[in-house]
Amino acid sequence: MNYVALKMLFGDRAKYLMLLCGLSFAVMLIVQQGSIFWGLMMWSQASITNVNVPIWVTDPGIAQVDEVKPIADTAVDRVRSIDGVEWAVPLYKGLLRARLPNGEYHQVTLTGLESATLIGRPAEVLEGRFEDIRQPDAVVLDQWAVERMGGPTVVTVGTIFELNDKLARIVAIAKTQKSFTNIPVVYTTYERAIHYVPRERRTLSYVLAKAKDEIPVEDVIRRIQSQTGLGAFTAEGFGMKTIVWVLKNTGIGINFGTTILLGFIVGMAIAGQTFYLFTVENLRQFGALKAMGTSTLTLARMIILQAFTVGLTGYGVGVGLATLFGFLAAHGGNLPFAETWQLLLLVLVALLAICIVSASVSIIKLVRLEPGIVFR
Amino acid sequence: MNDDSRPAAVRAQNVVKSFGSGDTQVTVLKGIDLDVYLGELLLLVGESGGGKTTLLSAIAGILDIDDGQIEVLGVPLSGLPSSKRTSFRGQTMGFIYQQFNLLPALTAAENVAVPLFIQKMRRPEALRRARAMLERVGLADRTEFVPKNLSGGQQQRVAIARALINEPRLLICDEPTAALDGPNGQKIMQLLREVGRSPDRCVIVVTHDSRIFHFGDRMANLTDGRIVNIEHIPQEGTA
Numbered sequence: 001m002n003y004v005a006l007k008m009l010f011g012d013r014a015k016y017l018m019l020l021c022g023l024s025f026a027v028m029l030i031v032q033q034g035s036i037f038w039g040l041m042m043w044s045q046a047s048i049t050n051v052n053v054p055i056w057v058t059d060p061g062i063a064q065v066d067e068v069k070p071i072a073d074t075a076v077d078r079v080r081s082i083d084g085v086e087w088a089v090p091l092y093k094g095l096l097r098a099r100l101p102n103g104e105y106h107q108v109t110l111t112g113l114e115s116a117t118l119i120g121r122p123a124e125v126l127e128g129r130f131e132d133i134r135q136p137d138a139v140v141l142d143q144w145a146v147e148r149m150g151g152p153t154v155v156t157v158g159t160i161f162e163l164n165d166k167l168a169r170i171v172a173i174a175k176t177q178k179s180f181t182n183i184p185v186v187y188t189t190y191e192r193a194i195h196y197v198p199r200e201r202r203t204l205s206y207v208l209a210k211a212k213d214e215i216p217v218e219d220v221i222r223r224i225q226s227q228t229g230l231g232a233f234t235a236e237g238f239g240m241k242t243i244v245w246v247l248k249n250t251g252i253g254i255n256f257g258t259t260i261l262l263g264f265i266v267g268m269a270i271a272g273q274t275f276y277l278f279t280v281e282n283l284r285q286f287g288a289l290k291a292m293g294t295s296t297l298t299l300a301r302m303i304i305l306q307a308f309t310v311g312l313t314g315y316g317v318g319v320g321l322a323t324l325f326g327f328l329a330a331h332g333g334n335l336p337f338a339e340t341w342q343l344l345l346l347v348l349v350a351l352l353a354i355c356i357v358s359a360s361v362s363i364i365k366l367v368r369l370e371p372g373i374v375f376r
Numbered sequence: 377m378n379d380d381s382r383p384a385a386v387r388a389q390n391v392v393k394s395f396g397s398g399d400t401q402v403t404v405l406k407g408i409d410l411d412v413y414l415g416e417l418l419l420l421v422g423e424s425g426g427g428k429t430t431l432l433s434a435i436a437g438i439l440d441i442d443d444g445q446i447e448v449l450g451v452p453l454s455g456l457p458s459s460k461r462t463s464f465r466g467q468t469m470g471f472i473y474q475q476f477n478l479l480p481a482l483t484a485a486e487n488v489a490v491p492l493f494i495q496k497m498r499r500p501e502a503l504r505r506a507r508a509m510l511e512r513v514g515l516a517d518r519t520e521f522v523p524k525n526l527s528g529g530q531q532q533r534v535a536i537a538r539a540l541i542n543e544p545r546l547l548i549c550d551e552p553t554a555a556l557d558g559p560n561g562q563k564i565m566q567l568l569r570e571v572g573r574s575p576d577r578c579v580i581v582v583t584h585d586s587r588i589f590h591f592g593d594r595m596a597n598l599t600d601g602r603i604v605n606i607e608h609i610p611q612e613g614t615a
């Protein structure tokens with residue numbers, strides 16, 4: 001009877017395609033919305049992922065990565081002296097005003113890396129050599145900075161501009177993950193960063209560190225916290241903290257959460273409804289099968305088979321379409337789009353649940369179905 | 377009424393069935409007594425809305441009755457739990473409807489094979505038998521057609537083949553010719569008589585088409601909820 005069930009499903013090409021379209025659309029909607037949402041969240045922690053180190057040491061009261069609370073300069077040495085720490089370097093991060101050759105002003109995020117190791121530098125460089133950052137007055141921009149400041153005709157390798165009235169010369173363009181605020185990022189060495197910014201009592205923003213290989217990161221983090229009184233996080237932990245902060249303190253959580261929830265509910269309602277309609281339209285056929293002696297159990301199995309077949313096909317098509325959308329629209333990182341396996345799994349589970357629910361509703365209808373329907 | 381010594385395939389005694397409740401309650405069957413014998417084709421006639429379909433559903437065990445007793449091939453239906461009744465129906469009865477009720481997605485052969493699929497027969501064997509049965513109803517060259525590419529008469533032939541594939545002892549037909557034109561109706565009745573009727577099977581045909589009355593052996597008239605008259609139909613030509 002599985003054969004009959006599948007033939008019933010595929011037999012009416014138009015109805016099947018309608019059903020498939022409904023499900024695919026629902027899946028696409030959810031995956032697309034979810035991916036955009038998660039993409040935005042990735043942007044909000046871009047300052048962490050772009051630096052790409054395992055441990056962040058911060059002010060104990062830190063809320064999120066882009067709201068810097070400077071710590072004492074001695075923190076680097078104190079972290080280095082903790083057992084289990086392989087290395088620790090300073091990172092400067094602060095907002096500054098840049099004045100371009102064309103006279104425009106831009107607010108930029110100045111990022112100062114320890115000059116010996118350049119730990120925290122972007123992995124990919126689009127133009128020039130990142131190491132040239134050690135030359136006098138040298139800075140490196142990320143590609144979003146170039147875009148925001150007016151494109152390669154305005155700023156490119158060799159361009160000289162002013163940072164807080166001091167000279168800066170671009171020696172390379174690096175590739176980074178776009179950030180939420182999309183404030184241009186300017187890299188320089190830690191020492192020169194201090195030189196660019198007005199004197200403050202504390203200049204150190206973060207200490208970046210790594211645990212020794214044989215020691216669990218969590219242990220090292222606990223040691224840093226207890227021995228220095230500072231905040232210490234894994235990159236993932238700090239990222240999560242930032243995401244949670246963004247969700248709580250900006251409209252994104254409510255707005256996007258509502259949109260996604262609606263998308264989810266609408267999508268799943270469409271999916272369930274379409275499949276339910278499909279069985280209702282086939283009720284007469286099921287009635288005929290029942291009159292011919294098909295057991296309720298067999299009918300139930302047929303419906304479940306139909307539900308799962310169309311559900312999984314719709315899932316495949318929907319995910320494919322969403323991925324294609326992500327590839328086309330979000331290509332190059334211009335739009336937030338992060339399709340994670342967790343999201344795909346969640347949607348799969350939800351879809352199968354919906355299939356089971358709508359199949360169950362149909363099955364209940366079938367159990368109650370009077371086979372006498374066929375005489376009418 | 378038991379004027380026949382042949383074994384009864386269906387024995388209905390004092391069957392009562394009402395629909396609705398309170399003021400709107402209608403008693404459709406008011407005490408039906410009817411025996412149908414193996415080897416005969418019984419016509420069940422009566423005015424529209426008189427309860428013919430209701431009686432068929434009760435005989436098929438599709439509808440529960442309020443009072444009385446129905447035995448099919450010696451088995452009292454009220455004694456069977458619903459799942460047993462379903463499989464009993466699958467094994468002993470074949471149905472032919474006014475609306476042929478073929479599965480539109482299946483070919484003629486597959487439609488005919490459905491009762492065998494239900495009995496878990498393997499597909500190649502089931503389809504082989506289905507094609508042979510289609511040949512018997514004159515559709516050897518249409519076995520791979522889907523219903524919508526067949527005429528009404530051809531679809532009803534497929535339905536007959538499907539009803540007969542299990543060799544059911546009881547063939548139940550509810551207005552099998554009502555959706556067909558005159559000549560096609562005659563052909564279908566001819567087929568039911570030739571292929572459907574056999575010494576160990578009985579055929580019940582509900583109709584109000586007087587042009588096909590001569591295909592029956594007996595005719596029962598259901599009026600006002602009761603069988604008011606059963607008469608033998610004189611057979612011309614056959615002995």
Ligand SMILES: Nc1ncnc2c1ncn2[C@@H]1O[C@H](COP(=O)(O)OP(=O)(O)O)[C@@H](O)[C@H]1O
Nearest residue numbers: 395396404422423424425426427428429430431
């Ligand atoms: N499921 C039902 N619920 C309520 N009334 C019904 C139902 N089935 C049949 N009836 C009523 O029973 C009467 C007999 O119907 P039916 O057996 O279909 O008549 P026939 O087949 O002789 O035309 C009609 O008045 C019909 O409205």
Ligand SMILES: [Mg+2]
Nearest residue numbers: 428429430550
């Ligand atoms: Mg009727």
